Amino acid sequence: MAWFVALEGIDGAGTTTQSHRLVAWLQALGRPARYTKEPSEGHWGTLLRRVLTGALRRARTDGSEEPFDEATLALAFATDRVDHLASEVEPALAAGVSVVCDRYVLSSLAYQGRALDLAWLLAINGRCRAPDLTLYLDVPAQVGLARIAAARRARERYEQEATLAEVLTGYARGVAALREIGQRIVTLDGTLPIEAVEQAIQAEVQRLMGRTRT
Numbered sequence: 693m694a695w696f697v698a699l700e701g702i703d704g705a706g707t708t709t710q711s712h713r714l715v716a717w718l719q720a721l722g723r724p725a726r727y728t729k730e731p732s733e734g735h736w737g738t739l740l741r742r743v744l745t746g747a748l749r750r751a752r753t754d755g756s757e758e759p760f761d762e763a764t765l766a767l768a769f770a771t772d773r774v775d776h777l778a779s780e781v782e783p784a785l786a787a788g789v790s791v792v793c794d795r796y797v798l799s800s801l802a803y804q805g806r807a808l809d810l811a812w813l814l815a816i817n818g819r820c821r822a823p824d825l826t827l828y829l830d831v832p833a834q835v836g837l838a839r840i841a842a843a844r845r846a847r848e849r850y851e852q853e854a855t856l857a858e859v860l861t862g863y864a865r866g867v868a869a870l871r872e873i874g875q876r877i878v879t880l881d882g883t884l885p886i887e888a889v890e891q892a893i894q895a896e897v898q899r900l901m902g903r904t905r906t
């Protein structure tokens with residue numbers, strides 16, 4: 693039996709570290725598992741990464757450039773998602789390999805939902821399968837930003853305190869909307885030490901595996 697698990701949280705919440713640890717733990721249990729992420733490493737995801745760093749901007753006919761608007765991004769993330777499901781996620785699940793996805797639909801609801809209607813975002817993501825479990829790592833905006841600063845990497849679009857504070861509200865709304873359509877989402881305290889978060893995630897996935905087997 694293969695499971696599709698998504699990890700979510702604001703920038704700096706620890707989704708990448710914890711996704712890799714979860715895959716390693718599943719593999720150590722003898723369960724085939726793979727790590728993947730969105731934006732993906734495919735063509736659309738690569739394009740999106742350039743948009744997020746600011747390298748790729750909208751070119752206007754007068755020769756000037758400006759950042760892309762949120763609706764364009766929402767559609768691009770949904771395009772990447774449908775492609776990512778077809779190229780990587782569905783084939784892995786069909787082969788019995790569990791997939792741990794570092795960000796998924798909830799990220800679109802939280803980030804693009806700051807500016808856009810949730811019903812429209814759910815509609816454009818309507819072809820994307822629901823995860824068996826979404827783990828939401830909750831951290832305050834300052835904690836996320838401090839971790840990004842400690843990692844000494846350049847800030848991308850959305851990585852300012854005021855924006856991340858809005859994204860947190862977006863997560864609260866997005867979690868409620870997905871629960872309403874029957875999705876299983878567990879919120880975990882992402883400010884705890886890495887090992888404590890890792891154990892909490894393992895306990896939830898253990899519960900999922902037990903529940904699915906019966």
Ligand code: TMP
Pocket residue numbers: 703730731744769795796797799800801803804848849850
């Ligand atoms: P990350 O790879 O460092 O997590 O960065 C991805 C960024 O893209 C992060 O700021 C969240 C954002 N994002 C969205 O705005 N919408 C989405 O649907 C996804 C998957 C990511």
